[in-house]
Amino acid sequence: MNAVNEPRVLSWHPAYQKDFEQLNKTWIEKYFVLEPVDIEVLEHPAEHIIVPGGDIIFVAMSKRIAGTVAYRRLDDETVEMTKMGVDEEFQGRGLGWLLGKTIMERAAAAGYKKMVLFSNRKLTPAITMYRKLGFAEAELEQGGYQRCDIKMTIDLKEPPLAGLSRQLKEAVHTTVEKLLRYSNEEAGIRPSADKWSRKEVLGHLIDSAMNNYPRFIRGQQAEYLEVPGYNQDFWVDVRRYQEEDWDELVQIWKMLNLHIVRVLPLIPEEALGHILAVGPHAPVTLRYIAEDYLRHLQHHLTQIFPVHANY
Template identity: 45%
Template sequence: MKILTYSPEYLPDFERLNKHWIRKYFTLEPVDVDVLEHADKYIIDTGGTIIFAAIGSNIAGTVALKKIDDESVEMTKMAVDEDYQGKGVGRELAKHIIELAWEMGFKKVILYSNTKLVPAISLYTSLGFREIPLEAERYQRSNIKMEISREEENVHYAAADELLKIVEEIFPLLQQVPESAAAERPERGKWSAKEIIGHLIDSGINNNTRFIRSQQISLLEIPGYDQDFWTRGQAWQHMGWQDLIKLWAVFNKHLSITIRTIPATKLQNKCKISDREPVTLLFLVTDYVVHFKHHLQQLKVITKDTI
């Protein structure tokens, strides 16, 4: 795969690829026709650009930057030929166009999409885009607007990525643990594997609330929780092991998305839990992953290194 910079000779491919996918999922709007048939006028001449992905001699995909103002640009008209979908073409195009936006001096990249385009929304989220309010009547087919900012230091991305990686690596190993072994308490007063996984779900539930509410206020005051009381109250010991670990995996995959989409400008907001000293939202995020890994080490011992 090669990424090609703008050249007028590729404009027919820009028009062809985009008209195809828009017609497949939606209806071509007048603004689409104008931009696709006169991309030089509406994109290039106004300070934007278009790039293309080539595989061999074929144009496999394309995406454009459309200037909004001196600081902002819209990532628009991304299309990948159906013969090359699922091969990472869209991701490479998106990564290159974002870097190009920074090189061109823009500070923000926004995009409009539709939530029915699940793979596209997942791609944008993984690259750091977060949802922002959608103004009315931008595109009829758009029901979501997303943004990424160059100036934000997205240090929390590492925590989100690490959490997701751990879940994806550990889940298949947890599936191999027998029900009886998962239910066994190693000694009186100690949690079983079921209860440890249940506790991690409880931790996720409580931290998810902290992650969200801390974005709304500069100093959030919130009660703590009694982990033993929660573990008993949730009755994790009596839940089937396979259902339990599926719930754990799905919830933490969701949390990785929640973490990644926290605006970096909110990471220094403070949270005071019970009577403890206030800590930053960034600390809560990183500490959640540390706590997560600590209990997985306990599981390793209980399950005799199965995981």
């Protein structure tokens, strides 16, 4: 559970439309005049922001929505940060920074390469924050909001584990087709009495995915975390993978790993240095857990595919 005074970032939901509208109308009307485009976007945010490929997030303090920001899709590579507002009661607590940083991370995770924003120089605290976030002033084009007299841009940084995610995704897609070349009977053959069959090796990789996924999530919550390990032989024996249908095991393995593929780019840079103590093993970073997951997967796939196989 989050502490009462700990900010929580919330994703878009239609129930928050009024909060999105009111937070933005409050600051716009305080400093400027609402323009027709403001009213249209604030009253119909899903239509103008979400549906075309954008995103809207909120920050909550306890049960109150304290701030919001959005990004609007401009083209396949560029988005505009827009409609940032923080309730005056909660200003000065770093919520604007949290919103800005999070919306940039979300846009980068969605594959966008660049973010722009339009503002006014009289909003000195906001401009200062944008610069600290890494935005730089750019040439302002004609048109847009009448109140805007400055344009700022930033190149979005690819999520730190995006490359690892792509490698895992490629490994999954290229491996599934090869796995399905084996019949159910072939997959169940043990090389020797003390060696796993292909079913059991893949079952172990399923267990690995199920154990590592919560590590990727929980490892983001604390700078140091103790998590249980698992006895791989016990898990494989108890699960009786040898009795399962091969095609079903392949699909389970595929979907679990595609789930992890989507999780990896969402892990922020600062969380990758968090330390996890897994069972009796020496503590390691969350980054190491993620990178070792792919190494481990690739190691066991070599047990399924003999080196002499012509694939």
